[in-house]
Amino acid sequence: MRFQAISSALALLVAIAFTGIAQAQSSGPLRIEITEGVIEPLPFALPVFEAETTDAGTYAGQISQVISADLTGTGLFREIAPSAFISKVSSFSAPVQFADWKAINAQALITGAVSVQGSQLNVKFRLYDVFSGAEMGSGLQFSGTTEGWRRMAHKVADAVYSRITGEGGYFDSRVVYVSETGAKNARQKRLAIMDYDGAGVQYLTDSSSIVLAPRFSPDGQQVLYTSYETGFPRIYVLNVGTVQRRVLESQEGTMSFAPRFAPNGQTIIYSLSQGGNTDIYSMNVNGGSVTRLTSAPSIETAPSFSPDGTQIVFESDRSGSQQLYVMPARGGEARRISFGPGRYGTPVWSPRGDLVAFTKQNAGRFHIGVMRLDGSEERLLTASFLDEGPTWAPNGRVIMFTRETQGEQGRSTLYSVDITGRNLRPVRTPEGGSDPSWSPLQP
Amino acid sequence: MHTGHYISGAAHLALLGWMAFGDVFAAEPLPFQATDVSVISSAQFDAMMAAQEAPESATEVVQPAPPEAEVETPQPPVPDTETELVQPDPAITPDAETPPDVSQITPLPPPADVSDQAPVLDQPPADIAVLVPEIADTPTPQAAERVAPEAVAPPDPEATPDPVEQEAVAPDAAGETVQEPAEATAPEAAATEIVTEAEKPARAPETSVRPPARRPEAPVQTAEPATQAPVRDTAVDSAVEEALAAAQAAPSVPQGPPLTGGEKEALRVAVSSCWNVGSLSTDALATTVVVQVSMTQDGKPVNNSIRLASSSGGSEAAARQAFEAARRAIIRCGSRGFELPVEKYGQWQEIEMTFNPERMRIK
Numbered sequence: 001m002r003f004q005a006i007s008s009a010l011a012l013l014v015a016i017a018f019t020g021i022a023q024a025q026s027s028g029p030l031r032i033e034i035t036e037g038v039i040e041p042l043p044f045a046l047p048v049f050e051a052e053t054t055d056a057g058t059y060a061g062q063i064s065q066v067i068s069a070d071l072t073g074t075g076l077f078r079e080i081a082p083s084a085f086i087s088k089v090s091s092f093s094a095p096v097q098f099a100d101w102k103a104i105n106a107q108a109l110i111t112g113a114v115s116v117q118g119s120q121l122n123v124k125f126r127l128y129d130v131f132s133g134a135e136m137g138s139g140l141q142f143s144g145t146t147e148g149w150r151r152m153a154h155k156v157a158d159a160v161y162s163r164i165t166g167e168g169g170y171f172d173s174r175v176v177y178v179s180e181t182g183a184k185n186a187r188q189k190r191l192a193i194m195d196y197d198g199a200g201v202q203y204l205t206d207s208s209s210i211v212l213a214p215r216f217s218p219d220g221q222q223v224l225y226t227s228y229e230t231g232f233p234r235i236y237v238l239n240v241g242t243v244q245r246r247v248l249e250s251q252e253g254t255m256s257f258a259p260r261f262a263p264n265g266q267t268i269i270y271s272l273s274q275g276g277n278t279d280i281y282s283m284n285v286n287g288g289s290v291t292r293l294t295s296a297p298s299i300e301t302a303p304s305f306s307p308d309g310t311q312i313v314f315e316s317d318r319s320g321s322q323q324l325y326v327m328p329a330r331g332g333e334a335r336r337i338s339f340g341p342g343r344y345g346t347p348v349w350s351p352r353g354d355l356v357a358f359t360k361q362n363a364g365r366f367h368i369g370v371m372r373l374d375g376s377e378e379r380l381l382t383a384s385f386l387d388e389g390p391t392w393a394p395n396g397r398v399i400m401f402t403r404e405t406q407g408e409q410g411r412s413t414l415y416s417v418d419i420t421g422r423n424l425r426p427v428r429t430p431e432g433g434s435d436p437s438w439s440p441l442q443p
Numbered sequence: 444m445h446t447g448h449y450i451s452g453a454a455h456l457a458l459l460g461w462m463a464f465g466d467v468f469a470a471e472p473l474p475f476q477a478t479d480v481s482v483i484s485s486a487q488f489d490a491m492m493a494a495q496e497a498p499e500s501a502t503e504v505v506q507p508a509p510p511e512a513e514v515e516t517p518q519p520p521v522p523d524t525e526t527e528l529v530q531p532d533p534a535i536t537p538d539a540e541t542p543p544d545v546s547q548i549t550p551l552p553p554p555a556d557v558s559d560q561a562p563v564l565d566q567p568p569a570d571i572a573v574l575v576p577e578i579a580d581t582p583t584p585q586a587a588e589r590v591a592p593e594a595v596a597p598p599d600p601e602a603t604p605d606p607v608e609q610e611a612v613a614p615d616a617a618g619e620t621v622q623e624p625a626e627a628t629a630p631e632a633a634a635t636e637i638v639t640e641a642e643k644p645a646r647a648p649e650t651s652v653r654p655p656a657r658r659p660e661a662p663v664q665t666a667e668p669a670t671q672a673p674v675r676d677t678a679v680d681s682a683v684e685e686a687l688a689a690a691q692a693a694p695s696v697p698q699g700p701p702l703t704g705g706e707k708e709a710l711r712v713a714v715s716s717c718w719n720v721g722s723l724s725t726d727a728l729a730t731t732v733v734v735q736v737s738m739t740q741d742g743k744p745v746n747n748s749i750r751l752a753s754s755s756g757g758s759e760a761a762a763r764q765a766f767e768a769a770r771r772a773i774i775r776c777g778s779r780g781f782e783l784p785v786e787k788y789g790q791w792q793e794i795e796m797t798f799n800p801e802r803m804r805i806k
Contacts, residue, residue: 029735029793030702032711035802037718037772076722102778107771124548129767131774132746139548152543166724166764397725419725443542 041078042164044071045106045130047089048082049123052115059146060114063123063153067110070157070171073197074398075423077164080106092124101130108136110160121146125156127163136163150199151442158441170393171196174439175400176214176223176240179203180412180432189434191225193240196393196438198414198428204243213389213435217261220439222285224259224268233257235270237285249287258301261285262329263309269293271301280314293331304348304356305329313337313347313356324358326373337375346389352396355419359388359401368401370419381421385410389434394441400427402434699787710781714796717776720768720803727764730757731799734769740788742780744773752795769798 048064051057071077087100092113101109112125124141128134140159142152151172158169179192179201188207191214194200204223205211212233214225223238233255238245250256251274259270262282269282279294280303294300298318305312306329313326319336322343327334338344342362349356350370360367360380366387371378386404393399393416400416403426412434414427427433702710720728737748749770754762773796783791 039721142543144543
């Protein structure tokens with residue numbers, strides 16, 4: 001009896017096993033999981049844009065160069081040398097020989113044409129996914145003046161970057177910063193504005209007084225900054241287009257500094273030092289009542305709004321060391337978010353709202369880092385003798401900051417780095433530079 | 444008889460008596476230290492407590508360090524020696540006032556189909572006379588020396604390993620454009636032994652392809668009419684016919700056993716080597732996509748068949764970007780065909796690949 005039961009059970013198991021094998025053999029597609037890939041710049045081909053008119057040849061070459069520099073400067077793309085091209089793009093409307101571009105491993109192909117009519121410049125382009133043999137998005141055309149050819153090149157690069165990565169671009173943007181000359185003990189500073197890549201530098205103030213910490217308004221048309229023109233720090237508002245400026249109201253015997261716009265462009269937050277105590281205040285940029293947001297015997301400064309304008313991140317030494325805190329935009333209880341070793345300062349909220357960039361000083365070195373709003377996933381992106389003052393690119397993917405070298409002849413230079421910590425590179429400026437502030441993407 | 448018991452009882456009694464009265468379990472007193480205690484007055488005690496509290500009250504108040512802006516003592520305005528900087532040039536922002544117009548370009552006409560295959564040449568007409576060399580009926584091979592009279596040219600340098608094959612580019616002095624030299628690239632290939640042509644083994648198939656299913660024979664038509672048809676189950680007949688029709692309609696695909704772990708791993712590694720996530724957004728790097736692809740029998744993906752089956756963890760735009768990267772990986776590394784066993788084609792005719800970038804994410 002027992003033998004029969006065991007035999008029946010074994011037979012049942014064998015039947016189930018065979019059934020399983022049979023089902024496995026006919027159970028649809030082969031399934032595999034890919035969890036490891038490679039991180040390499042995407043190779044792209046950019047034949048020089050076609051000059052559709054006789055006087056467009058110079059612009060076509062220059063625009064092609066700027067687009068290439070924009071894309072390769074991100075560290076995410078790699079340009080294939082034109083000498084490796086097999087097929088030539090004779091016409092903007094000619095069909096693309098994808099096999100020729102596949103053969104040189106071009107994964108993206110950018111073709112374009114430039115035409116000039118008087119002072120009017122037209123730039124059009126198409127982007128192809130070579131291995132899919134299809135166009136990525138539709139062709140676009142930009143029209144403007146010949147003086148704005150760099151902006152149109154940046155626009156094309158932004159569109160290409162956005163279509164391939166899925167993120168917004170940041171090439172058609174500007175940076176306001178403090179241009180520095182002279183030795184450390186006699187340094188002259190003045191405000192300057194330039195394209196994001198260091199081109200087209202123009203000066204907004206003279207160097208008769210010390211200027212600090214310029215900050216763009218959300219529309220990129222105004223700049224807040226601190227000046228020692230009267231001997232004490234005062235906050236000024238400067239119109240970038242007209243270079244007209246005015247000082248914000250302040251009480252006698254106080255010092256105002258570290259201003260920053262709210263996302264609405266009307267409210268500003270800043271630090272005010274009075275009687276040896278420093279707290280954070282807010283006021284309307286056009287004047288009016290002042291609201292005190294913090295009230296503590298410690299030092300609260302360097303405030304920065306969240307993109308939705310509901311919260312403020314700032315630095316404070318209320319715990320005994322300099323740390324980062326988050327509080328409601330109207331003031332209230334603050335929540336500490338930094339807990340690592342060392343001191344944290346100059347926090348800046350990411351345009352995406354998910355990260356905070358900061359300066360960290362630990363073990364005799366300075367770092368630029370990012371962390372989440374709960375203090376988790378802290379990543380230090382740089383390390384040097386002195387790194388400070390981060391500012392976010394409009395797409396929240398790149399950070400620009402100041403790096404100063406050691407010694408009396410130490411020089412301040414602007415650097416940019418990807419939030420992955422890769423692609424650290426200097427930003428070329430005619431003189432030294434510090435305190436950068438990145439504008440939003442231009443319309 | 445009870446002598447042993449008596450001896451044992453006496454011994455136990457003696458032992459218990461010795462344990463009870465012999466100070467066996469008496470512990471020795473532990474060593475201790477005596478401390479001299481002096482008696483102080485309440486006034487002296489208050490003085491001592493006051494002296495201890497003084498430093499604590501001093502540490503309660505932390506003098507905050509002055510802010511950076513305060514540390515930097517305001518310097519008097521420095522006269523500008525550069526005369527041209529006294530009046531700063533106003534920033535020229537024509538671009539901000541007149542942003543470039545953006546318009547969409549009409550889509551291109553579909554490109555002409557370009558085939559990689561060589562064109563088929565027309566056959567010459569039969570009436571054209573062609574001079575044909577005379578050929579002997581039985582060609583006799585000429586004896587060849589085993590050692591070549593001249594030294595052969597050195598072999599080409601090895602190509603740089605790369606999934607995409609590329610010919611070497613050498614500078615051509617006669618060319619109009621100066622070409623930059625480039626190294627030849629070819630996919631990595633390895634052999635366990637060097638086999639000359641003479642030693643090459645016969646190309647005998649190691650495994651035989653499963654024979655196709657036997658087709659049902661056509662019914663033999665007989666001249667004699669059936670006088671009495673046998674009674675048959677029509678439902679069974681129809682089912683058998685449907686099954687036979689389905690068997691005839693299905694192509695003969697070698698099914699074979701399931702792929703081994705090594706064969707799957709080889710495919711996974713091959714696709715991974717072309718899966719480039721370097722240009723993906725952070726959102727796309729948080730998106731897992733499941734991609735389905737149909738394969739040809741020579742191991743190449745059918746490009747038009749690559750489709751997104753599902754995605755998780757990201758927005759629709761992020762899924763699209765992640766799918767594009769996955770599709771590029773399949774097409775790029777599959778252009779020469781994946782190393783897959785032909786005899787198991789039925790097992791990998793359809794492949795479902797899950798691209799999970801969790802390990803590639805920014806940490």
